[in-house]
Amino acid sequence: MLNYVAKRLASSLVLLALVTTLTFVMVFGGADNVAQNILGENATSEQIAALEQKLGIDRPLYEQYLSWVSGALHGDLGQSWTLGESVARILSGRLPVTLSMVILATAIIGVVSALLGIMAAVRGGWADRAIQVISVVGFSLPNFWLGLILVVVFALNLRWLPATGYTDFTTSPTGWLASLTLPVAALVLSGIASASQQVRGAMIDALRQDYVRTLRAGGIKPSSVLFRHALRNAMPAALTVLSLQFIGLLGGAAIIERVFAIPGLGSITVQAALSGDIPILMGVVVTMIILVVIVNIAIDLTNAWVNPKVRL
Amino acid sequence: MSAATPAPAPATSGRESLVLSVLTNPLGLIAAILLVLVITTAVFAPLIAPFAPGDLQIFKINAPPGDGYLLGGDGSGRDIFSRLVFGARNTLIGALIALSVAAAIGVTAGLFAGYFGGRREIVMSWIADGLMALPALIVLLAFYQSLGSSIQVSMVIFGIMLSPGFYRLTRNLVNGVKHELYVDAARVSGLSDMRIIARHILLVIRAPVIIQTSIVAGISIVIQAGLEFLGLGDPSVPTWGGMLQDAFANMFVVPTAILWPGLAISITVASFVLLANAIRDRLQQGNRTASVSKMPKVEAKPVGAAPTESDLLLDIRDLVVGYPGKAGWAEVVKGVSLQLRRGEVLGLVGESGSGKTQTAFSVLGLLSTGGRILSGSIWFDGRDIANLPEDEMQKLRGKRIAYVPQEPMSNLDPAFRIGFQLTEPMMTVLGISRSEAKARALELLAKVGMPDPMRTFKAYPHQVSGGMAQRVLIARAISCNPDLLIADEPTTALDVTVQAEVLELLRDLQAEMGMSVILVTHNFGVVADICHRVSVMKDGQVVETADVRTLFANPQHDYTKMLLGAVLDDVTPRTYAPRTLKEISA
Numbered sequence: 001m002l003n004y005v006a007k008r009l010a011s012s013l014v015l016l017a018l019v020t021t022l023t024f025v026m027v028f029g030g031a032d033n034v035a036q037n038i039l040g041e042n043a044t045s046e047q048i049a050a051l052e053q054k055l056g057i058d059r060p061l062y063e064q065y066l067s068w069v070s071g072a073l074h075g076d077l078g079q080s081w082t083l084g085e086s087v088a089r090i091l092s093g094r095l096p097v098t099l100s101m102v103i104l105a106t107a108i109i110g111v112v113s114a115l116l117g118i119m120a121a122v123r124g125g126w127a128d129r130a131i132q133v134i135s136v137v138g139f140s141l142p143n144f145w146l147g148l149i150l151v152v153v154f155a156l157n158l159r160w161l162p163a164t165g166y167t168d169f170t171t172s173p174t175g176w177l178a179s180l181t182l183p184v185a186a187l188v189l190s191g192i193a194s195a196s197q198q199v200r201g202a203m204i205d206a207l208r209q210d211y212v213r214t215l216r217a218g219g220i221k222p223s224s225v226l227f228r229h230a231l232r233n234a235m236p237a238a239l240t241v242l243s244l245q246f247i248g249l250l251g252g253a254a255i256i257e258r259v260f261a262i263p264g265l266g267s268i269t270v271q272a273a274l275s276g277d278i279p280i281l282m283g284v285v286v287t288m289i290i291l292v293v294i295v296n297i298a299i300d301l302t303n304a305w306v307n308p309k310v311r312l
Numbered sequence: 313m314s315a316a317t318p319a320p321a322p323a324t325s326g327r328e329s330l331v332l333s334v335l336t337n338p339l340g341l342i343a344a345i346l347l348v349l350v351i352t353t354a355v356f357a358p359l360i361a362p363f364a365p366g367d368l369q370i371f372k373i374n375a376p377p378g379d380g381y382l383l384g385g386d387g388s389g390r391d392i393f394s395r396l397v398f399g400a401r402n403t404l405i406g407a408l409i410a411l412s413v414a415a416a417i418g419v420t421a422g423l424f425a426g427y428f429g430g431r432r433e434i435v436m437s438w439i440a441d442g443l444m445a446l447p448a449l450i451v452l453l454a455f456y457q458s459l460g461s462s463i464q465v466s467m468v469i470f471g472i473m474l475s476p477g478f479y480r481l482t483r484n485l486v487n488g489v490k491h492e493l494y495v496d497a498a499r500v501s502g503l504s505d506m507r508i509i510a511r512h513i514l515l516v517i518r519a520p521v522i523i524q525t526s527i528v529a530g531i532s533i534v535i536q537a538g539l540e541f542l543g544l545g546d547p548s549v550p551t552w553g554g555m556l557q558d559a560f561a562n563m564f565v566v567p568t569a570i571l572w573p574g575l576a577i578s579i580t581v582a583s584f585v586l587l588a589n590a591i592r593d594r595l596q597q598g599n600r601t602a603s604v605s606k607m608p609k610v611e612a613k614p615v616g617a618a619p620t621e622s623d624l625l626l627d628i629r630d631l632v633v634g635y636p637g638k639a640g641w642a643e644v645v646k647g648v649s650l651q652l653r654r655g656e657v658l659g660l661v662g663e664s665g666s667g668k669t670q671t672a673f674s675v676l677g678l679l680s681t682g683g684r685i686l687s688g689s690i691w692f693d694g695r696d697i698a699n700l701p702e703d704e705m706q707k708l709r710g711k712r713i714a715y716v717p718q719e720p721m722s723n724l725d726p727a728f729r730i731g732f733q734l735t736e737p738m739m740t741v742l743g744i745s746r747s748e749a750k751a752r753a754l755e756l757l758a759k760v761g762m763p764d765p766m767r768t769f770k771a772y773p774h775q776v777s778g779g780m781a782q783r784v785l786i787a788r789a790i791s792c793n794p795d796l797l798i799a800d801e802p803t804t805a806l807d808v809t810v811q812a813e814v815l816e817l818l819r820d821l822q823a824e825m826g827m828s829v830i831l832v833t834h835n836f837g838v839v840a841d842i843c844h845r846v847s848v849m850k851d852g853q854v855v856e857t858a859d860v861r862t863l864f865a866n867p868q869h870d871y872t873k874m875l876l877g878a879v880l881d882d883v884t885p886r887t888y889a890p891r892t893l894k895e896i897s898a
Binding site: 027 | 585708728740
């Protein structure tokens with residue numbers, strides 16, 4: 001078991017190293033006109049050279065990379081080029097905002113998809129049809145468009161909820177909920193669309209197994225067959241889907257934060273991408289991959305707990 | 313499993329018939345029409361649009377519809393309708409780029425990884441897993457500065473990030489078919505790997521890849537629109553996402569402007585999804601049995617009165633079992649009558665598909681989905697249990713009628729320890745406490761010949777051998793002292809030496825507990841070993857029932873003779889010395 005976790009962790013670290021290196025080469029290697037962009041069209045070549053030296057991008061790429069890595073290993077992701085603050089500080093202020101939104105959305109997707117998927121697998125009927133409709137609708141409506149429509153209907157016309165902004169949970173829990181209701185609603189639909197279908201499929205597969213018939217033949221109560229045995233066996237597939245949803249939400253949050261003017265990781269990423277603030281982009285990529293790695297390992301551990309065969 | 317369900321209708325093979333049948337599906341037809349419409353619009357955009365996409369009229373900024381502007385003007389005074397038309401073109405080009413890149417990389421890699429396997433597959437799968445672990449949008453944002461504002465370059469990168477979907481799909485499909493007989497045959501006959509891939513394997517993966525293509529086209533459109541919405545596109549190129557960005561900026565002035573580009577995206581994406589669904593439905597149709605609700609109603613009435621002989625435990629009369637088929641109920645059991653006395657072992661023999669397993673499942677009330685008892689009675693201990701309500705039936709199962717399956721490994725829940733799987737039925741059926749159940753379970757494990765009951769109790773199913781798993785299942789079946797044990801080919805999946813041991817165990821337990829047993833088998837050796845009487849089934853009917861000794865000595869029906877002949881010609885060293893009832897119970 002410990003062996004298994006260590007292996008997964010090692011594989012994740014290799015992934016982290018590979019992706020950051022690749023990203024570094026791509027974004028720093030392509031950073032030709034950064035100083036020009038920051039200073040504007042009228043900057044003199046001396047000004048540009050001075051800024052390039054100040055930012056450290058006049059050095060060879062491998063030198064920049066080594067200094068970035070040694071900094072990153074100490075938790076120093078460098079200075080933002082446009083905001084005059086350390087990247088680590090900017091990101092640590094914004095991470096909780098995005099995380100609270102994404103975790104809330106993942107939880108809702110998990111619960112709703114589990115209920116719908118199990119209902120559809122066991123009963124068929126309306127739940128089955130609902131899943132079919134949701135799967136098409138949820139897939140076809142881009143979350144940012146859905147977000148815009150929600151703003152027009154619930155914020156501009158009905159005035160039930162704020163159109164933009166974010167309230168910290170510690171400041172006001174109800175304000176936090178009000179500020180996240182529309183963004184999370186816009187985020188979850190597509191997730192429910194795909195996850196509920198996957199849960200349904202996993203559940204149908206589990207219920208088709210030979211041992212289910214044998215359990216029933218042994219007089220086991222239907223509720224136990226369903227919720228204890230079939231559900232537990234369907235869990236690994238469902239959890240894997242949920243982890244993919246989480247990754248998708250991290251990306252989706254970038255657009256949704258823009259629509260609702262939420263000061264999270266996503267909106268700073270967009271801002272940095274447009275202004276060419278490469279240290280922030282690097283920091284975001286590293287943060288995202290670490291998040292993904294943590295989630296994947298958590299899912300693997302849960303799966304190992306659910307399915308003893310994995311523990312070997 | 314020898315459960316005989318009607319053979320699925322063969323799926324259509326020709327490409328033409330697939331296209332046709334997708335178009336006969338109303339949703340598929342609508343989706344196809346919409347897609348043709350969007351593509352036509354994209355191709356002939358300059359002819360359809362009344363204005364050039366960049367034409368602006370200052371007095372028409374955020375103008376309402378009318379006066380030449382069909383859907384009004386945007387934030388810069390450009391015609392929304394014309395921009396929608398040109399947007400179709402640019403959006404589809406972007407989607408096509410991502411799609412081509414994803415499919416080209418993913419399908420190729422999947423074919424090679426699936427077909428050749430080995431280290432190549434491990435490396436490719438690792439890369440695929442890595443790519444799937446990245447939030448695509450964040451990566452595209454990070455690369456934006458170095459890629460420039462051309463959305464088409466971004467779509468190439470996005471295509472790479474989407475390729476794992478194609479890769480996994482293709483690899484799994486190839487893994488599924490590469491050991492099919494016809495592929496082996498092609499290999500043996502000397503066809504090169506490339507020819508085999510081109511001729512046999514591409515054929516199999518074609519339809520699933522088309523479905524995936526349709527879905528990925530939808531995803532690409534959405535992501536592309538998202539990037540443009542964030543302002544990462546080229547502002548001089550009209551796109552649906554860019555139009556949404558403009559509408560968003562003017563949302564407080566003209567909220568309705570967000571409708572059009574969003575509708576265009578949603579309708580196009582929905583068409584792709586519906587088309588994919590229509591193809592998938594068509595491909596799956598062959599495997600799906602007809603819906604029970606559309607079948608003629610049936611109500612099995614008891615046949616005759618309850619048997620008067622108290623010695624008779626089970627009396628099946630004229631049992632007919634059907635599954636929904638294309639033309640009404642397809643009968644798999646056609647009027648079977650069987651009788652079983654207390655303490656008797658009845659062999660139910662026949663080829664696979666003869667209806668013996670379906671007969672056994674009818675007694676348990678556990679027919680596969682859709683299956684029904686169409687007529688006949690199953691008198692069990694003086695009560696007709698054919699079509700008994702499920703909750704009544706559940707009270708009988710485990711307690712009075714127990715079941716030993718064919719394949720031991722797949723009949724234990726892999727997620728629970730054997731101990732739990734033994735105690736759960738006892739606690740449910742007998743209502744005893746956990747500790748009582750545990751004590752009994754350990755006793756039972758010893759009784760069925762487990763060398764170390766405690767160790768087995770704590771083990772997971774995958775930690776024991778097939779023979780041990782079958783012993784566990786037998787222990788579970790007898791744990792609540794059933795009157796009737798239904799054993800469905802209980803030794804077929806086991807090694808020959810283990811078969812004999814398990815059979816001996818069953819015989820000993822039967823003798824000790826005095827229960828009745830229905831033993832479903834195709835093996836006359838097993839019958840000779842343990843059964844008192846035999847019923848031979850063929851095509852859903854019992855063709856002959858006799859005492860074991862009589863049957864072996866003097867088979868009446870031609871089919872029985874044929875089956876016996878087949879066995880006796882066999883080279884198995886077993887001797888067929890059927891015993892009498894007395895000898896067995898002695």
